[in-house]
Amino acid sequence: MKFYGFDEFTYPGVPDEVGPETIQTNRFCDPGLAAQTYQEHMEEFLLCEELGFEGVFVNEHHFTYFSLNPSSTPLASALIAKTKTMKVGVMGHVLPLRHPVHTAEEFAQLDCLSGGRFIGGIVRGVPQELISYNVDPFTSRERFAESYDIVRRCLTEELFDYEGKFYNLRAVSVWPKPLQNPFPIWMPAGSAETIEFAAERRIPIARVWNPTAVFQDAFEYYKDVAREQFGWEATPDYCIGSRYIHVAETNEQAEEECREAVMYVRRLTAFSRPVPMPAPLPGVQTDRSFDYRKRSRGAEMPAPGTPFEKLRETGYIVCGDPDYVTEWLRNDMETAGYGHFLGMFRCGKLKHEHVMKSKKLFAEEVMPKLAGVNAS
Secondary structure, X not given: OEEEEEOOOOOOOOOOOOOOOOOOOHXXXXXXXXXXXXXXXXXXXXXXXXXXXXXXXXXXXXXXXXXXXOOHHHHHHHHHHHOOOOEEEEOOEEHHHOOHHXXXXXXXXXXXXXXXXXXXXXXXXXXXXXXXXXXXXXXXXXXXXXXXXXXXXXXXXXXXXXXXXXXXXXEEOOOOOOOOOOOOEEEEOOOHHHHHHHHHHOOOEEEEOOOHHHHHHHHHHHHHHHHHHHOOXXXXXXXXXXXXXXXXXXXHHXXXXXXXXXXXXXXXXXXXXXXXXXXXXXXXXXXXXXXXXXXXXXXXXXXXXXXXXXXXXXXXXXXXXXXXXXXXXXXXHHHHOOOEEEEEOOOOXXXXXXXXXXXXXXXXXXXXXXXXXXXX
């Protein structure tokens, strides 16, 4: 098992009276608090190198308190400049909103800047991003696929032309070339179509928040598709699990420290909805996506209003003393079969000092006991 830090840079200051149906515009954003949040997250990420983590990941979202990262590149660059050994990754660039050649150029540049320590990441995006960028959600999957193919060609070919549905390119030759060959790219995957897309292209896939049964089903489906449709064996190294984590000296202390922070996120987050609309956005999810979810036996992410105790039980937040966290994660890792773990130690508005202490406890008392799980 390889261990990484990964967080959303969630803004911690949305007022208590605001809920998911409120239009969460930037009138709720105090830039001074945003700046403080950036600085605290950077300290928390840099601690990971000192503690022996394999690396850290940042991501991007748009138009939301949930993530203060409208671009992964500046944060990844800052972390690369301040670290020497651990990997730095993004999870990832929202391809339907970006020009794919620009994404490839930044990936190659970051890999050179890091001395070959960079991991690229790609995502399709969530509803409010597609709406505000005026991207047709019914074409977002096609845009994503076409963009990925262009990114990959940019990173592997000397010179090429491209004629597609969304892009027509001439004489593309990206400078610099990435140091790593093959260059690593990861992506989250939750629908049947996305899992199949990744398995065909041998892209490692990530799952977050869902109960163990959902992780297990996604990774087993990925491995089955890789073997049966595309003739290769996907090892645990191609599977990535990610969860909110909080470790303290006792179970009671861990729950007390993170309860309010977890419920803050649950009160506000409505990722299946664009900001101004109370219903899921047509075109984002297909009938096949909903049919695939039936495989998970109803064990999807807990619904809004789920009490904290149930969130802890299902693994939305894994919090407790080192022994509790170790055994919960061991069962999760062995059952679901993943080989990389992304620990999200900064949930919502969890206090900075609690995050730093939690990471130290995790590195000292949990990581050594789980290092051999699903090892390649």
